[in-house]
Amino acid sequence: MTGSNISRRGLMQGATALVAATTAASPAISFEREGNRKVLVFSGGQPVPILDPHVRYDWSTRMMQQATHDALFKYVGNPPELVPWLAESHQISADGLTYTFRIVGNARFHNGDPLDAEAVRFSFERGLRINKGVAWMFKDFVKPENIRAVDARTVEFKLERAFAPFMSYLPWWYIVNPKQVMANQQDGDWGQKWLTDHEAGSGPFKVRRWDAQSIMHLEAVADYWKGWPMGADKRLAGVIYRVVREPAPRKAALQRREVDVITELTPDDFDQLKTIPGVRLEDHPGMTSFGIKFNCQRQPTADRNLRKAIAHAFDYEALLQIHNGAARLQTSPFPHAVRGHIDVPGVPRRDMDKAREFLRQSGTPNGGIELEYVHVQGLEDPRRIGLALLNSLQPLNIRVRITGQPWPTMVQRGSKPDTAPDMTSVYVTPLSTDPDTVAYQYHRASWGLYYGMSHYQNEEVWRLVDQARAETNWDRRAAMYAEVQRKIVDDQPEIFGMMANRRWAMRDYVKDFRFSPVRFTGEVDLYTMWIDA
Amino acid sequence: MSLLEIADYRLAFDTFDGTHHVLDGIDLALDAGETLGIVGETGCGKSVLAKSLLRLNECPPARVVSGAIRFKDQDLLTLDARAMRSLRGRAIAMVFQDPASFLNPVLGIGAQMTDAICGQDGAQPGGRRRSRREAARMAAELLASVGLPEPERILASYPHQLSGGMRQRVLIAMALAGKPALLVADEPTTALDVTVQAQVLALISDLVRSRGLALILISHDLGVISAACARVAVMYAGTIVEEAPTQALLAAPYHPYARGLIGAVPDLDRPGSRPRGIPGSIPSLLFPPSGCRFHPRCPRASGRCGVEKPLLRGIAPGRRVACHHPEGA
Amino acid sequence: MSTPRSEAVAAMAPLVEMRAVTKRFRVRRGAFHTTEIAAVSEVDLGLPRGTAVGLVGESGCGKSTVARLILRLLDPTAGSIRFDGTDITTLAEAGLRPLRRRMQLIHQNPSAALNPRMTAFASIAEPLVVQEGARGGVLVERVAALMAEVGLPGEFLHRYPHEMSGGQRQRVCIARALALGPSLVVLDEPTSALDVSVQAQILEFLQSLRSGHGLTYLFISHNLAVVRQVCDRVAVMYLGRIVEEGPADAVLSAPLHPYAQALLAAVPRLRQGGVLPSVAGDPPNPASPPSGCAFHPRCRFAEARCRTERPDLVAGGDGERRVACHAVAEGRI
């Protein structure tokens, strides 16, 4: 491939200079130390504005939340597995309505307070009452008053109705210290203001320094109740998360060993880092799907044939080329890692004959239209994909207007079928491996939400989704979801895109990186990592 | 030996349009203690001539074409910059036209005076540096000597706080700081009111007399020249056309231009005498008329005047004229 | 040197009459304050028809302010000004416009008085265009006639100010002033920017114009000799006030007011070498005028009364004159 040859040349020059410079200028730099222990430095481009686990999540925020808090369960490994964490054991009633959890006895908050059932109950109540961030997961199924601390180590949830994915969401509900939080409450805000940049968790790390826009310094909790997997002598002194907005300096910082782990690089950067000695890449299939949602309620894209035409004209190879191959095309609306995924036959691939055929059957047989393609401003890949789309549709005589818009504007536009763009590029990361998480995007209830901008209408699909989420028998559910996938592919409410690989580049002395696809794109589990050098 | 001798001095300005022949063969001499007025109209080169004595014309665009300016047998035109600087203010000092613009608006009078006093200290080999205090004392004395009351207060003030007359006195005091032998005053009273002009002219005359200074006074106003100078040179278009004792010239000018000039001045005491203008206008110095530069406007011009440049020649004791057909001759 | 004609009309009501006119300006004083100064105080002055009145005094005495007040280019702070019987003190600009054609101004510096981006033709034509809406061939003809009258050949029509000499520019200005056939021409130091040889020509020309058109002149100058040559009457100003006013010959040969005397004595004469300072000190700052008679700090006749009481401008001497001086009134001079 020409691309790699050529980039290698530039690379060699750069790399030689870099190696020379680093060895000459600062041979001593390897990793930060604190006493005998090491400090892991992780760098990404996204700041961490709010630490409060019940208010906000995205990858960098949740990485910090996960590091400083514990939840009842935790996702571990690939494929992701739900591992008991604060919950030592649990029981589900036969009707699927009552969940009872037994809390471990030795968990303590960072200030020394014991973590008991009341703390768990309080945290769920808080999350539901604040009604932000994670609340949407349980809001329709659990009422705060129906959560009970039965005794110091037992919590009981009574659901309004059966909800099969209940357990799968529990890892994202972190437990906070009620005493600390309520002591810092202002104007009945459930301590939201205070928790914005404080933490009241029990996790393996606690906050030492916090600057939302640039640097977060976490300090390992020496006597973490769950202990340290690598052994107490090898554990880190702490972790620094450093916000470096530009990929180039981030990459340079890794090369210069100023940071130990980085993420959010272009595919070309990753390819290039592969060849640097001392740098290891972690490259794993992701679960975040990229799709281009059509507005199914408004012409011209309300026309299924036009949608099909576009889907068949789109250059799927470009998706892979843009990622230098580090991506996997979707074969279904569901990502591969989601339970119940099937490879749907007939998922469109580029076929200009078919595309023209569908176009002929559409309301605009000769094209001649302009469609708007909206992506989140500042995101590089959707912009490039937009260019690929524009290029792909030129043979159909369909023009594409590429618009980058801020997230709130895009969401606002997408909230109504009248204003939703013709095509919107959306990444969706399922928050659990339960197929309901993905399937629900296509439900009527999701209309107007960012993943529901297609305003997809198919009563049969809606009914199946509703049925499946209340069904407790997995085989029956799987069958329903297979049907759902086939129907959605047939309706083509979006161009089914790809799942890009999740990638990190790190120094090779960083050990025990544990990938789990259910986390967000750049997120890692800091708990297991350590530095061996 | 003359104090100052200017011999066939030619100066040109190079501009976009070409070379302006601003001074064309100036010949002048001045003895110590003598007072000489130079009179002429706008653009005749009198100010350029004055600045030439201190080499203050900016080169370029100015360019010395030929000639010499000898001060006590030193040719000023060939001195190096350092030697020239040591002469400035010490041998030859200058007083300028508009006291408002020739004083630095943002420096105190005291600072400017001491600068003028200490200015040459570094320039003379072996010259000692005066202390600021000594300089300030000298400054106060100088201010007192030009008739300014409360010199201490004036030293502490800024130019804009003084009146025009006071500013001109300050400039004169500064000019005297180096105990010069020759004082060049370029239109020193043009910017002043007539009552103040009288005071300043009287002051200059006093100083010249009491200190034995030689004076060159440049003015467009014959009255001012006549008030302060024993001798006068009339300039026209870069040349000296006539030189004579002041009263003699006023009584009986030889050169037709000098005659025209005198005739154009309205006389306050003789309201009936109708002043007459000189027809035509000042010639371009870019393409000056051939021969006598005045000939296109001259009522007495002959064919010879258009081709042959008249030289400044003695015509009577103490009187020189550059004309082929002088009046009364 | 008044003409017979001007004597004839002198008896009629003056063309312009200023009564107790005062003009104050706000000026910046230091970086953070402003203060008020009186540029002109309680000036009474009449311009008899067909005469040339000279206004003399040193810089800053208010001569030019008086000129601009008469032309209503400035609004007086107090007092009244009548032009040919009409009170123009508070007339709005629209009401003033018809009068504008009857009063004209010649500036000190002809280079600045001409728009550098307008040709001689455009400048001279402007009053005709503005006031009469003249255009086309008529306009060209009238401008050509005016140019001929001021002695400018036709080739100057399309020249810009920077292509003319000072005297030529002043002629363009004069042509512009004459265009509308004014009754009053205010000449603000019309020759002070010119060389003497040109000055003589312009002065001569101005005099012939006046007799030819029966104009009334207000002639402002600091040059007493020029004033004496041109004017019938003369007013001497000092610090915003008229200190002496009367026939030019009388005032300029035998002034009564000590300031006028000093002024006259200070002029260097061609044929008597040397000059004696006639008066000490500088004109005072208008922002802090002396009490009483403004001239008293410089006056050798000053007495206690002069320091406290301001003298009024009253008839003095031969009766044709008005003088504002206690010493004159008391017969000490």
Next chain:
Amino acid sequence: MLVYIAKRVALFGLMLFGLVCITFIISNIAPADPAALAAGPDASRSQIEQVRREYGLDRPLPEQFARYVAGLARGDLGRSVSTSRDVTSELLRYFPASLELVLVAMLLGIAIGVPLGMISALHKDGWIDHATRIFAVSGIALPPFWFGLLLQLVFAVQMGWLPTSGRLSLMTIPPEPITGMLLADSLLRGQWSTFAEAASFTVLPAVVLSLPCLASILRVNRAEMVEALRADYVMCARAHGVAPWRIVAVHALRNAMLPTLAIIGLRYGWMMSGTVLVETVFDWPGIGLYAVNSAIASDFKPVMGVTLLIGLNFMIANLVVDLLYGVLDPRLREA
């Protein structure tokens, strides 16, 4: 003078109010839904509505405006929807960083611009003059974001002499804040190594930020020096034999410095806004970066806050320049 200051301050109030109006109108043209931003990506409709109520975004615009102005009077600039923090406290946190950067850049600009301007004026129309002119104009013409990247690559990535971005290295504990400016604080606390480190981090962004400022100072200073050197009083000083260096450094420079001072004051305000680009490139945690991030997220309260803060700075800088003028220019001093 107090009256003068009081008048100016009253005028500030009026102008700030006008600014508030402008920024408020601007921020409400946007079709964006700030509540959706605050509520997070997966939020349901009801969650968004709740956030809208919480931020008062459901009120009619005039009421929102009145609330904003009322808050402003208390120094409350509202709450950012993307960080859910008070804009006022965020600004207080980020402003010192920007101020430090601007002040250092300004010092650089003055230290280089004034002497270069002098040299350029002394060699008017010579090759030195043309070289400095092209240099000066380059300072205005170089896109700071691009030039910043180039400098980063050359000095940080290739040479490794200076750090790439940020204010301090990761493990350095910043000095206990006094002014919030690291250089000043580390000096005041006597932490020399921290000072040196902070200085090394400041070099590149300050250089990039200083270029336009340097260029203006150079150009104004040159023009004023040329003017001053042509002035009559300089000729007068020459005629008195005053030493050439003294003529340049005292007589001419004193006059040239006053307009230079004015341009420095003006540039202070411009540099505050220049931080928008420079801080983005260098990850400098100041108000510029804050403004960009907020604007890109359509989070308008912080953008309004930054706009007002910069406006206020600009006005204060102008006032200071005017006062300095009054003190330094003897012609304007009280009589």
Next chain:
Amino acid sequence: MAPPATAVPADGLPAQPAPRAPQPATGSARAWRLALWLLSRSFSSMLGLALVLFIVTLALLGPWIVPYPADAEGAINLLNKLEPPSAAHWFGTDEVGRDILTRVILGTRVSLLAGLAITLAATAIGAPLGVLAGYSGGRLRETIMRITDMFLSVPGLVLSLAIVAALGPGIGNAVIALIIVWWPGYVRLAESKTLAIKEEPYVEAARVVGASRARILFRHVLPNCLSPLIVKMSMDVGQAILAVASLGFIGLGARPPEPEWGAMISVARTYMPDWWWYAVAPGAFIYVSVLGFNLLGDGLRDILDPRSHRG
């Protein structure tokens, strides 16, 4: 000291015919020659002129001289992405395989048009307001100038950032935003110039003959304000190009695939340092055009207004 006044033609007084002496040319021909001479004497001004001509030529000829015109209209070629400079692609290719030379040249037109539009519109708004404020004085002036000061006190970039963020990205919106922040500068300039011109005797002379306010403003004041306005406009075209690029860099400028320099750098910085050529070309073009307009403006200032000296 001033050199002697340039030659004046013989006075037309009837005294005597002046002999035919060679005279320097007068009138506008001489003015033009003088301007050219002054310009040619200044190396930096000539450089500015050359750069501006270069940019303008590229903008005019762009579509006909670029090697891959389709690359500015959405064609992509992912197989050729990020190629270094070569004979086929002088400036290399970008992240989707487009020819950078093509895009940079075609970007000239975008930037130049935006710069001109901003400058012209801002002048059209600002200059008349400034002249009006300066001439009328009083309350009108106060109002206009206070509003102007208000806009001037928010340095442009932040305000335009807010405006574009509100209006949404796109080159049109960027231009509108920059016009909004740009016009007050012209008010300021025109006002101060008017205040000076208002005191000129020729304006007084026009009042004396009874010229109306409108006539004075348009015949006397405005034409004499033009020189500094032209100088400022020339420099502002450069600054406006830079401002558009800055917005593009922040991500608020042109939308793809329109080739806009700032937006190109914005993308290119992701590919620094290893694909350095991507950022170099658009940055260099911004630099060259802004430099050109500024140097030209500097030169024009020397020609038109030698005494003016504000930066």
